[in-house]
Amino acid sequence: MSIELVGITVLWIFLYGYLIVASIDFGAGFFSYYGRITGKGEIINAVINRYLSPVWEVTNVFLIFFIVGMVGFFPDTAYYYGTALLVPGSIALILLAIRGSFYAFHQYGQKKSHVSHFLYGATGLLIPASLATILTISEGGFIVKQGDQVHLLMDRLFASPYSWSVVFLALVSVLFISASFLTYYAHKAEDREAEELLRIWALFWSFPTIFASFLVFVSLRNHNLDHFNAMLDHSWLFTLSLACFLLAVGLILRRKSYGLAFVLVMLQFASAFFGYGKSHLPYLLYPYVTIHSGVTNPVMGKALIWSFIGGLCLLVPSLYLLLRLFLFDAKYVKGK
């Protein structure tokens, strides 16, 4: 495999990792606030906090990792995306900053303030929407280059049905992923009430998720026909995704093996995400940047890959320890 292919694969895996852990986190924030205003907060908050408290910091790192790696492997993306995304990128940053810090203020502060809870919950929905927009932009048609200048066509982005369908998909899948994970976690905690509530939420959000997926598929056809056709070439991955989805919903519906159901949800998103990514190649930004045009120097590419392997040797055992202590430790999960 060439360096650029290794690079983008590694980065895509990390983005997928972010998609899962951040979805759980963002959705949990929203559910937690929703629970507070509907008076069901007491039921689910204990479960949510017990999971989130030790891991919230780790979530952010996945995203930073992806961005730093992207600039390292493909310096051209820094130029194009960097110039074009000044405004939307800054807004996403501000949302992330508000969310991260207000989570800590809320969690560790003495007073459980309504405002900080609201900010933490609301940004949980706004951030996925704003980050999903960047994926939309990579499809091309929203960034133009005139001489030295790179412009983002905001009005076109706002008018695009494709862009809105991606935002819609991001929102509902965050809630679906999060609810299906928390159902499993509540089940392990033997918290029947929370489990039942979250189970209903998972089922509720499953319909819009699959509907939005089809919507994205269809609207991509109008927006970028080449990519749409490339996706058809990998249609087996999307079929697999649908199968995993149906199995997962089936299990949740019949109150069986929530753990397996969540693994299936992860597989559902993995196959769709990698199918989407693979068919997007070789473009990183259609049609300006491909993985070949802006690739880094081969020496640096190799150094990055080696440091990546070294880093993983350190990370995987530590992450395993984290999961062992907080996710798979029966006593901790049950709050003892």
Added chain:
Amino acid sequence: MLDTFMQSRMLTGLTLGFHIIFATIGVGVPVMILIAEWMGLRRNDPHYTLLARRWARGFTVTVAVGVVTGTCIGLQLSLLWPSFMQVAGQVISLPLFLETFAFFFEAIFLGIYLYTWDRFQNRLYHWLLLIPVVIGSSASAFFITTVNAFMNTPQGFTLENGVITSIEPLQAMFNPATPTKVAHVLSSAYLTSAFILAAITAWSILRGKRGDYYRKALRLTVAWSFVFAVATAVIGDLSGKFLAEYQPEKLAAAEWHFVTERNADLIIGGVLDPVTHEVKGGLVIPGALSFLAHSDFNAEVKGLNEFPQDLWPPLYVHYFFDLMVGIGVYLTIVSLLFLVIRRWRPQHEWNPWLLRLIVLGGLLAMLAIEFGWVFTEIGRQPWILRGYMRTAHGVTTASNVDKMLLLFSLLYLVLGIVCSYVLVRMFRKNPPELEMQQRGIPHR
């Protein structure tokens, strides 16, 4: 009206200036927690353990702000300086990448540490969890500082017509500025954190808090402040020698040294006439600059006149340099004074004036960090990559930076206020006395 270039510099400066407060705490406080918990283990003294516990709790809140502002600067590099990142990104991506690994490592173990206080039978295991936290935070400071060092003394690549070739990643990372910069950043972060913790303790005592808990806290933090202050001073001296050799224009601007000469004078304070370059007032120490630069009173020190005027750093960096060094001296003297009084005049250990000096020191230490960074960053202007790329050539071509500057200023203002409010409230609502009572720790 400011142009995009100035606005971008201001926004970058603002983000870094705000981030550095939390980054410094993030690097230094884990070391102090490590020391306190270790003392608790060794002496089997619950006061030290409680100290570690309370510091760790406050630390979590500052870490959150550090993480989010760190994310901001990480992305702003590409958003505000895309042309710079397109070129330099290829050479600095290795340390940037490694920094995220170090940060990842720290984040994982900090999460574990905070939630396992009463989980292990053998408390040593809990203490051991802190070691990866300290390694992670100091390593991320190390890696990110090598990036900054690279921008000051770039090497490990060839630039031909804007295209970078023959990259040697390790050579770029271990450039001439790396050793002194990294050492200075680490020691000053430890010093500042220790002094801030000392200042908080001194403040509590001034407000009438008494007892063994406070006595131990103050002694521990001030003693370590002194150790770190001496280390910082020694390393600071080495940094001066580094500047004389590799960035003589920065040292010359810092010292208003225009004519190359032997036995060069060191000027402290003073006012510069912008036209004649004459210095009015100020304390002049004959030959001291030569000694600072080369450990020899008769050594030759390069003057600013050797450089074309459009490559001069702004001359006001002199004030920032003096303020930084001045505060460093103050911190060393005050911590030494406390140790001397404690040893020979123990009845004056809690003299209110001494405590006030310590409180002031905590504030000044953080200011010194800011001044030092302003000096080092403004001191390498007009370069973004010294000798290769001017700052003006790295800036974004996008408009709207002014609105982003406003938005981020607001964000940092809100974060700063809420964070302070939460921290103060957190410790006021749950004072050590209450916690000692709850945990059955004898007080006094």
